[in-house]
Amino acid sequence: MNREYWxxxxxxxxxxxxxxxxxPGLVDFLAAHPDLPRGSVCVPGCGTGHDVRAWAQAGFDAWGFDIAPSAVRLTRERSTAAGLVVHCQLADFLSDPPPQPFDWIFEHTLFCAINPSDRDKYVQAVLRWLKPDGQxxxxxYLIPEKEGPPFGTTKEEQWExxxxxxxxxxxxxxxxxxNRTGLELMSWWRRK
Ligand SMILES: C[S@@+](CC[C@H](N)C(=O)[O-])C[C@H]1O[C@@H](n2cnc3c(N)ncnc32)[C@H](O)[C@@H]1O
Known part of the structure; x- marks a missing residue:
């Protein structure tokens, strides 16, 4: 799945x-943690930017990245229309260097969208785009699908x-x- 596919x-x-x-899980997380220090957040594979705007609305310096030019355009247009300041750039999260290291990375349906053979690269990208003390x-998405996207994962794979x-x-x-009730798992990790 390359840029042309998406x-x-x-x-x-x-x-x-x-x-x-x-x-919804992000909305609840942000509401439950009003006292988190407001830093920078990277949303890779941001699509049309709903999650980027949720972070921006909560007071974070929110950045969206996507491999598809239309996704970047839609995120910018919809964020401007909503009166929110967000950054959105075209990038291949798996291979590009970050414009800056981030305090947070928020994953939502990118891990399940990439080819499973790229998952080692995905973990390396998270480490490359995140600050040394980042979260x-x-x-x-805990689905069994091996033909995707979306491709499933398990709690055990996330741990490994x-x-x-x-x-x-x-x-x-x-x-x-x-349509995803009971099929999602949220994990909050802090870099060692
Ligand atoms: C399943 S969609 C999810 C979009 C968004 N996260 C959402 O939940 O609405 C996956 C998104 O990841 C983007 N994408 C796929 N591979 C990517 C990569 N290597 N780097 C950045 N974005 C990528 C696609 O263009 C698409 O917008």
Whole structure:
């Protein structure tokens, strides 16, 4: 799945992930933690930017990145229309260097969108884009699908991939969009 693949999905409107609202789990997380220090957050694979705007609305310096030019355009247009200041740039999260290291990375349906053979690269990208004391907050999709995207993951895989580099602060089943109820796992990690 390269840039052309994702851009074609935006061009044809084949976007079943587009729910018109941020991840319910993220909304609840931000409401439950009003006292987090307000730093910079990177949302890789940001789509049309709902999650970026949720972080911006909560007072964070919010940055979205996407490999598809249409996603970047839509994030910029919708954020301006909402009166929110966000940054959005075209980038391949897996191979590009970050414009700056971030305090937070928020994962939501990028891990399940990339080819599973790129998951080692994904973990390396998280380490490259995050500050040494950064935090990684993830909403993962616990589905069995091996033909994707979306491609499933498991709690065990998340532990194997991230626990060598991060301490797990909290893990829970979040509130979800209706068609994902009970199928998501949220993990809040702090870099070791
Ligand atoms: C399933 S969509 C999810 C979009 C958004 N996170 C949401 O939940 O609405 C996956 C997104 O990741 C983007 N993407 C795929 N591979 C990427 C990569 N290597 N770097 C940055 N973005 C990527 C796609 O263009 C698409 O916008």
């Amino acid at each position: 851009e074609a999905r935006y061009q044809s409107g084949d976007m079943p992930w587009e729910k018109g609202a941020p991840s 990684y907050l993830a909403v993962n 991939r991230f626990s060598p580099h991060f301490d797990l602060l909290e893990q829970w089943v979040p509130r979800s969009y209706p």
